[in-house]
Structure formats: structure tokens, C-alpha cells
Amino acid sequence: MSSKNNASESAIAKQTTLELARDVLLLEASEINALATRLDGQFTDAVALILQCKGRVVVSGMGKSGHIGGKIASTLASTGTPAFFMHPAEASHGDLGMITAGDIVIALSNSGESDEILAIVPPLKRLGASIIAITGNDASTLAKAADIHLSAHVAKEACPLGLAPTSSTTVALALGDALALCVLDQRDFTAEDFARSHPGGSLGRRLLIHVNDLMRTGAQVPQVTINATLSEGLLEMTRKGLGLTAIVDSNNMPIGIFTDGDLRRAFEQKVDVATSGIKDVMHQNPSTIHQGKLAIEAVEMMEQRKINALLVTDDAGVLVGALNMHDLLLAKVV
Structure with a gap:
């Protein structure tokens, strides 16, 4: 009897797990759909600003936002936009020296109130760098201080506890992808251009080796x-x-x-x-x-x-x- 109960409980647990997994995916997908309907002139301004950039695009963020920022910088770099990630805490201890007046900084913070990010905003402005903020709070300090603010607001995190950054990081990542790919499109970036940035990959070998x-x-x-x-x-x-x-x-x-x-x-x-x-x-x-x-x-x-x-x-x-x-x-x- 105990064995049957355990099997039944296991089946229920697996069903619950699958239901939760589907809920997570559907919720994050719905948040991306909502983001698509909210895109406005701020987004096109951000694309235009990056296209006009004479320097590099520097992406920065703390914690989970930093991980997302690293991926955005990588995507930009591999699609024709010179870019790199800068840790905001390290920036305050010398890494700001990597930034010049012709650079653009994409700063990510879901709350828009990350201390490490806000600490580098004034020196960035003094350097003459432009700031594009990606936050989940339109009224945040970072959103107001930036030259351009891109909203990555979500109604709900996919985490059952409502604590772990899940929907918010997914939306920020998707927004970064949209930004990079729109810039790629405006540059008339080709598959051959992509291959030149990936000579060690299979695509690079296929498009570069004669x-x-x-x-x-x-x-x-x-x-x-x-x-x-x-x-x-x-x-x-x-x-x-x-x-x-x-x-x-x-x-x-x-x-x-x-x-x-x-x-x-x-x-x-x-x-x-x-x-x-x-x-x-x-x-x-x-x-x-x-x-x-x-x-x-x-x-x-x-x-x-x-x-x-x-x-x-x-x-x-x-x-x-x-x-x-x-x-x-x-x-x-x-």
C-alpha cells in the first residue's frame, strides 16, 4: 500500500513540475509579447545612437543584470558593433579609464537603483559618454539620468516566490537581442561579415575558406x-x-x-x-x-x-x- 502511495505521489509531483515549467515558459513568453507592444521611439533612438557611435558600446550591470549585459555585449560584438562588458564595481576602481567621450554605455538594472551603476553615472557624464539605460522602473534614478531609457518592465517574475530575477532577465536579454539585430540590419551586416568575426566556428569555415x-x-x-x-x-x-x-x-x-x-x-x-x-x-x-x-x-x-x-x-x-x-x-x- 505504501509503495502504491509513493508511486501516486511521484506521478503527482511530476505533473506539478511539468505544469510549473510550462507556466514559467508561458509567463516569460507573455512578458516578451508585452514588451514588443511597448516598443516606441526611445528604441529607435537607441538604434540610431549606436549606429552613429564613433567609439565602442560598453555594457554594464550588477548581478544577474551583469550576466545579461555580458551576453548583450557579446552579441553586439559578433554582429558588427565593437562592444565589451565592464563590471560596474571595477569601473569605480579604475576601469572607467577604458571609456572615452565617443563611447556609449548600456547600463542594466532592473530596479534602476543599483548603487554600483548609479555611482558611475556622474563620471560617465563628465567623460561625455552617452548612456542607454535598460531598467524595469521608468521612474528610477537610472532611467531619469540616462540619455535614452528602454523599459524592460515585467508584471510578474516567473519565480514562484516572486524573488529570483527570471521574467525580468529574459525580457532584458530579448530587448538586447532586438537592439543588436536592428543595428545589424541597419548596417547591412552580411553572413560573410558574421563569419569574419567567427573564423573558428563552422560558419566561418564555410564562408571564409576557399x-x-x-x-x-x-x-x-x-x-x-x-x-x-x-x-x-x-x-x-x-x-x-x-x-x-x-x-x-x-x-x-x-x-x-x-x-x-x-x-x-x-x-x-x-x-x-x-x-x-x-x-x-x-x-x-x-x-x-x-x-x-x-x-x-x-x-x-x-x-x-x-x-x-x-x-x-x-x-x-x-x-x-x-x-x-x-x-x-x-x-x-x-
């Missing part, structure tokens, strides 16, 4: 002339280790290709390696890619054509390199 960054060149490129024998082609394939050889004309333009797969088919057809010419077994019109193309385009071409390697040409169609899927895997483009 075929000529990865291709084999010079003596590494397997190639024989149209008059070569099949055995000469096989020796070239073996020496270069790419599993293929290009067949080129007198102008060094690729007119054919011979691969490991072609070799297997030649054996199945009992082709005489000693007497056959490479032109008798090669594939004409080989797949090529321009050296200036993105490496990800090489991947897409290989996948579409179900091949493992490509010959690389220049503007004149001359063979300048070769690469295979292994090269792309090593570069983590795939």
Missing part, C-alpha cells in the same frame, strides 16, 4: 598528357596519392580524368594495362571547380555528383590544383 586555401598545387597535382599510357597514369596516381590523375592537353587544360573506380572497371573489362593508352579509359569532360570558389561549394558539387575529388582550374581553364573529400574533412568544412 578552394585555393585547401587544394593540392604544383608537383602534388597528379596529371599526365593525352598521349600517356595507362601504366604511366597508374604510376602518377600512385605517386600523388589522390586516387586520380588528370589528363591535360598541350595547354595544360583538363580534358579527362582517371580514378580508382575507373581502374576497377578497366580490370573488370580485362583492359591490357601494358598496351592501353590513358585516353582509352579516361572520363572526358571531368568535373572541375574554379580556385576562387568557396570550399563548401566543392563539397556540394561532390555530393551532388557522387564523386570524391575535383580538379581545380583558373580563369583561363588551366589546371592549377586538385582536392578530395579528405582535404575538406581535415579543414572541417564538412
Whole structure:
């Protein structure tokens, strides 16, 4: 009987947990929806101010607001706006020296009365820095002291005790995202611009690495002339280790290709390696890619054509390199 009661209590507890989780998510979502309806000219003024900024955007906040501020600064920096986070307590002990008259400070405080934030407002004004405040209290000291105030007011925290910053931090974070992305849009910031800020990520590799960054060149490129024998082609394939050889004309333009797969088919057809010419077994019109193309385009071409390697040409169609899927895997483009 006790075991059944425990199981029943456990089921009730799990249901209650799920209900609370859903309530938290729905409440925070409703607060973001309410924020969207409240956006006004102050928001567009903030976007315009950041776009006109000749210096950096410095984000500051204490406690949970500081954590949100750090993320906002990171988002701004990665989307084309030079930005960094400054701890307000450290600012009062020397870090204000990082700020110049051309900078904008985004100060976050849900109450708008955080002592550490308010302590740096007068020196910021003396420096000539502009202040954008994000608070949950329109009548707060910080809201009134700022050049622009963005309201992140919430009707209710999602915390069942009404104490832990939850809805308020979510709204502040969403407001920071909206600010950063509107600035991004006004700057005509592109995916390529984003990739340049993220060269170590998969997006950066996909948008920044070109075929000529990865291709084999010079003596590494397997190639024989149209008059070569099949055995000469096989020796070239073996020496270069790419599993293929290009067949080129007198102008060094690729007119054919011979691969490991072609070799297997030649054996199945009992082709005489000693007497056959490479032109008798090669594939004409080989797949090529321009050296200036993105490496990800090489991947897409290989996948579409179900091949493992490509010959690389220049503007004149001359063979300048070769690469295979292994090269792309090593570069983590795939």
C-alpha cells in the first residue's frame, strides 16, 4: 500500500513540475509579447545612437543584470558593433579609464537603483559618454539620468516566490537581442561579415575558406598528357596519392580524368594495362571547380555528383590544383 502511495505521489509531483515549467515558459513568453507592444521611439533612438557611435558600446550591470549585459555585449560584438562588458564595481576602481567621450554605455538594472551603476553615472557624464539605460522602473534614478531609457518592465517574475530575477532577465536579454539585430540590419551586416568575426566556428569555415586555401598545387597535382599510357597514369596516381590523375592537353587544360573506380572497371573489362593508352579509359569532360570558389561549394558539387575529388582550374581553364573529400574533412568544412 505504501509503495502504491509513493508511486501516486511521484506521478503527482511530476505533473506539478511539468505544469510549473510550462507556466514559467508561458509567463516569460507573455512578458516578451508585452514588451514588443511597448516598443516606441526611445528604441529607435537607441538604434540610431549606436549606429552613429564613433567609439565602442560598453555594457554594464550588477548581478544577474551583469550576466545579461555580458551576453548583450557579446552579441553586439559578433554582429558588427565593437562592444565589451565592464563590471560596474571595477569601473569605480579604475576601469572607467577604458571609456572615452565617443563611447556609449548600456547600463542594466532592473530596479534602476543599483548603487554600483548609479555611482558611475556622474563620471560617465563628465567623460561625455552617452548612456542607454535598460531598467524595469521608468521612474528610477537610472532611467531619469540616462540619455535614452528602454523599459524592460515585467508584471510578474516567473519565480514562484516572486524573488529570483527570471521574467525580468529574459525580457532584458530579448530587448538586447532586438537592439543588436536592428543595428545589424541597419548596417547591412552580411553572413560573410558574421563569419569574419567567427573564423573558428563552422560558419566561418564555410564562408571564409576557399578552394585555393585547401587544394593540392604544383608537383602534388597528379596529371599526365593525352598521349600517356595507362601504366604511366597508374604510376602518377600512385605517386600523388589522390586516387586520380588528370589528363591535360598541350595547354595544360583538363580534358579527362582517371580514378580508382575507373581502374576497377578497366580490370573488370580485362583492359591490357601494358598496351592501353590513358585516353582509352579516361572520363572526358571531368568535373572541375574554379580556385576562387568557396570550399563548401566543392563539397556540394561532390555530393551532388557522387564523386570524391575535383580538379581545380583558373580563369583561363588551366589546371592549377586538385582536392578530395579528405582535404575538406581535415579543414572541417564538412
